[in-house]
Amino acid sequence: MNAPDAVPPSASRLPAELRAELSALLGDRFTLSASVRTQHGKDESYHPSVPPDGVAFARSTEEVAAIVKACARHHVPVIPFGTGTSLEGHVAALRGGVTIDLSQMNRILAVHEGDLDVQIEAGVTRKQLNAHLRDLGLFFPIDPGADASLGGMAATRASGTNAVRYGTMRENVLGLTVVLSDGSVIRTGGRARKSAAGYDLTRVFVGSEGTLGVITEVTLRLYGIPQAISAAVTPFPTIEAAVNTVIETIQSGIPVARIELLDEVQLDAVNRYAKLDYAVQPTLFFEFHGTEAGVAEQVEMVKAIASGHGGGEFRWATQAEDRNKLWQARHNAYYAALALRPGAKGMATDVCVPISRLADCVSETKRDIEENGVLAPIVGHVGDGNFHLTCIFDPADRAETAKIEALNGRLVRRALAMGGTCTGEHGVGYGKIDFVEAEHGPAVEAMRRLKRAFDPDNIMNPGKILRI
Incomplete structure (x- = not known):
């Protein structure tokens, strides 16, 4: 460690x-x-x-x-x-x-309401931006949970609970200002919604984690605040039933904004931490965006699918205050899991698999956790095949640490075998550097060439993503 x-x-x-x-x-x-x-x-x-x-x-x-x-x-x-x-x-x-x-560097430089975009400095946080946009009827949907800086979110290609409908930072960054390793400044992309002019340098820097340059300004895509928003929580008899509900919902083309999975261990932790009273079962949190009629239609379709998989009663949160409480509880899932064992640390995993393999991956992982007797609640943005374990352990206990690392290694290998990735949204840093070669194989050498081209002296956040 x-x-x-x-x-x-x-x-x-x-x-x-x-x-x-x-x-x-x-x-x-x-x-x-x-x-x-x-x-x-x-x-x-x-x-x-x-x-x-x-x-x-x-x-x-x-x-x-x-x-x-x-x-x-x-x-x-x-x-x-x-x-x-x-x-x-x-x-x-x-x-x-x-x-x-x-x-x-936390100035909002320009909001272009008619074009649905905004230019900001990298230190602006997502909550700061949305507070500024609220009175304009606009919002930025990417929400990794923490009130992260938007420059950092671009650098790590962040995601969050809304990704199933609105995408990740990859889809929502239009352009960047970047300081390169020699101190020169470049601007990538622009405010046009599409371009075929040259290499897509914006996508090169989104997810580069500071290893190619320092992102100082970001141009982002914005969205109108939906006319109607409803959130619901429903329990399921098994984790397989909950995940199969997700798969059928996505394959049916229902444009839900959020679908979050919490297993019974994580739900119990959230109940305790946020003082809620949901049934301690595998549970899905939903949110629906659209017109009044559109949301009503989405709800009826999802209720029918959930019922077919043994889903329980939908508990609703339609008022903004209730929805905020619900999603804050979900965003605090990591801290809720840590509270199950005070003084311990958490290793948060974040594999992502094709939606058709989600049930297999989650079910096999759940059995692996139970067979090895570790505390590792499951939570996930399952609408896009992304889920997390929060492995709770004592880093000073070598045997326990080895068990957690082995569990994480099996999880990553399982996800890769199913056509997935070792990290859906957290990024590599140095914590997942060993898994990059397993996932990308010979393409890693092409990444090294790119790194050397942009940063020949290896001074930009060295030791992250790749070993040079």
Whole structure:
């Protein structure tokens, strides 16, 4: 569970000339404080903190470019940081260096209502953006749970509960401003809804996790707030019945906005954590968007499908306050699972498989958990074949850690054998770096060539996604 190739942090390791340059550029927004460095070497996962040697708080693309240029001259690594909510060690400074904190770059630059797009700085968070858009009748749907920065969400190709209807960050990023490893600035994509002009560099940087450049501005696709929104919760006798309901719903072409699965262990944890009273059974959370008539039609079709699989009564949340409470409870599933065993840590997995193999993958995984006697609640954005285990364990217990790692390895191999992926939305970081070659084979060498082309000195978040 230790960071591979990690270098012990030391502020004094930064060249004195670089420290002087960054201090002159940023003043007290460049810090060597041990507590600040420790904070910036840790995300929300079980991965240990690996602090950088210094932290630079940038306020503009120009400042980011100047910081990167200075670091490049001294061959010092650069690690972008948004809000620190990632789950695979993305922000760990495995080889030391300077973390660039983008949280003060939080301006909404332009909203184009008629074109349904917005231009923002990378530090804007999804909740901040939606609060700004609400009075315009617009919203941005990608919701990974945490109030993550949108630059970070683009960098990790984030997803969330709405992906079954609205897609992921891959489908919703129109363009980017990126600072490359030599400090030069490029702009990719644009506001047009389609283009056939040259290589699609926007898609290259979406999901690159800071290994090719620092994303400083993002242009996003927006949507109108639906006329009608209804959410419902319904229990099932078995996890197979719940998953088969999902598969039939998707294959029937019903445009649900959200379908979330919680097994009985996770549902019990959510009940306790959020003080809810749902039946402790495998459960689906639904949300429907559209016109009043359209939502009513979706509901009747899904109720019929659920009934055919033994689904129980639908409990409804139609008022905004009730829906927010329901989805906040779902978004807090990770913390609810941790609360089942105070003091333990959580390893959050996130495989994704073709929808037709979802029932097989979930059922086999559930049996694997039970046979090995581990605590690993299941929760997932199952409408697009993506589900998670939150494996609860003590990293100091080597035997328990080995058991959890073996469970995770079997889960990934199972998903890959079914035509799936080792990570549907969390990204690779260094936590899943060992699974990339198993999934992509010879294509990994093409990824290395791309990395070397953009970052020949390997200073951009080194040690993530690929081993160079």
